Amino acid sequence: MNRDMSRYSNILNRRRDFPSLRRTHNGQPIAYLDGPAGTQMPQQVIDAISGYYAASNANTHGLFVTSQETDALIDETRDIVAQFLGASSGETISFGANMTTLTFSLSKAIARTLREGDEILITQLDHEANRGPWLTLRERGIAINEVALKPNGMLDYDDLRAKIGKRTRLLAIGLASNLLGTVNNVALARQLTSKVGALLLCDAVHYAPHFPIDVKALDPDFLLCSAYKFYGPHVGILYSKEGLLDRLETDRLRTQDHEAPYKIETGTLNHAAIAGVNASIEYIASFGTGTNIRDKIVNAMQLIAEYEHAVGCRLYDGLRAIPGVTMYGMNFDRPDRAPTISFTLEGKNAGEVSGILGNKGICTWNGHFYAIRAIEVLGLLDRGGVTRAGISLYNTIEEIERLLAELRLISMS
Ligand SMILES: Cc1ncc(COP(=O)(O)O)c(C=O)c1O
Structure with a gap:
């Protein structure tokens, strides 16, 4: 060594x-x-996934043990993801197939709050998953502008300052680039979006495996990540600031729960994979020290x-x-x-x-x-x-x- x-x-x-x-x-x-x-x-995550199928495989909300275990597993996983992101409760955490699918669902819901002439800002550095869903809103008369990327791999913050304005309704920005490793100045993005009353949506997919996340400090309205990038299975994760998802008109069935965090979760979730998400965060926490799970995660x-x-x-x-x-x-x-x-x-x-x-x-x-x-x-x-x-x-x-x-x-x- x-x-x-x-x-x-x-x-x-x-x-x-x-x-x-x-x-x-x-x-x-x-x-x-x-x-x-x-x-x-890691084996711990693989075991959690297969363990779910071996012992607790069922659909949710049934009056029998495996279904009750499944409900408990999903609730516990929302809680541990909240700890991973520094969020106040599991009720701010929704699950989906992947980050891209959740972002498309969210963009459709947010579009219903917009009017022609409203603007959305995206960046030239972002993964298409945080650009494409917003670009589709051009069809509805929403102006989509891009923050420029400088040759040195950083976003042009003067360009951001110049392009953000009274018509801006949302800034979609990554925390870190999956291409160049650049960590973006999201504190500045929050400052500027707050000034004009725009929403801040952060793609944390590339950042989450490498750095601690604290949504209380970053203060995004929405933040997304994907567990398969941090030693877990293929599950997309959405954090929504308390109350925000409740106010959006998401695509959903009449039979579906109409409150956050469920209202963006269409159909049956991948329960076994959610068991794996839980285990992946436990696994990360096992590298750290501290008296509670959040401290262990941050330390790790x-x-x-x-x-x-x-x-x-x-x-x-x-x-x-x-x-x-x-x-x-x-x-x-x-x-x-x-x-x-x-x-x-x-x-x-x-x-x-x-x-x-x-x-x-x-x-x-x-x-x-x-x-x-x-x-x-x-x-x-x-x-x-x-x-x-x-x-x-x-x-x-x-x-x-x-x-x-x-x-x-x-x-x-
Ligand atoms: C920075 C970034 N954002 C978004 C995504 C899309 O994530 P998903 O595959 O969960 O849709 C990726 C996947 O590579 C990514 O690296």
Whole structure:
């Protein structure tokens, strides 16, 4: 073990929790650097999902034990997600298929409160999931404006100041970019939206696996994330500020509960996956110390952020030393940057690079990762986008050295 990293033994020892880390491909252990597209799952989460099917599988609101257990599980999971996000109660937490589907549902509901000429602000840096649902509202006469992305990977806050105004009804902004790792200035976004009375909706999908979230401090009206990015299964999560969802006209059945948090949850939820969401947050909390679950989660996320940043620094420095590598986005000298690095290699298409790495058992992603507007603005679309390596809590310096060694070979070929 690298001597500098020995103080993270609490994290490194937990690699054994992830059965998929024992897989090999072409004779090599698999190095999963594809976390931004979805993380691996620890045994504890897998057990919770299969345990639900083994013991408590039922639909909700029945007068028998497995149904009652299912109701209790969903309520408990809302509560633990609220703890994960720093929210006051589980009643602010709704579940859905994924973040994109929840955002579409929400955009339809919010559209019913808007009038022609109203404006929504989105950003050039965001994932399409936080752009597309809002862009569809153009059909209803809503003006959709974009906050510009600067070549350095940061949003142009002067542009935000210039574009936000009295007609702005909502700003949809990510907490962190899944392409460049940029952490956006959401405190400023809140200040500016509050001034004009606009709603603030935050996409926390890429931020949630890497940093603690405190909705009391950030004060968004809506915040969304996705459990499969933080060691859980495929479940979308929506936080709505108390009272807000109640006031919206969501698509729903007559038979459905008409209050928050249920009124945006159409049909039967994925109960087993919700058991997995619960276990994934318990799992994260198990890395931290504290007298209550919230303290443990925050402490754990601080430790994870620090560890991932240290591993990310090695990746950043190593990439910088390889001839022909261009990295995109901000330098790695600030702790509030997500450990996600996108780069190109001179003379090579991103797909070629990821393909060669894939054959060696190193999982990176290539292309635009649905942050297609940012890739367009950076002039990288015609070149096949970028190769992306993302650090998760189970990645090691050794895996980074393996990646760097392969990239050195590719750069010389
Ligand atoms: C930043 C960001 N936002 C939104 C999404 C969409 O999430 P989901 O797959 O849950 O719809 C992703 C998925 O990659 C993402 O990285």
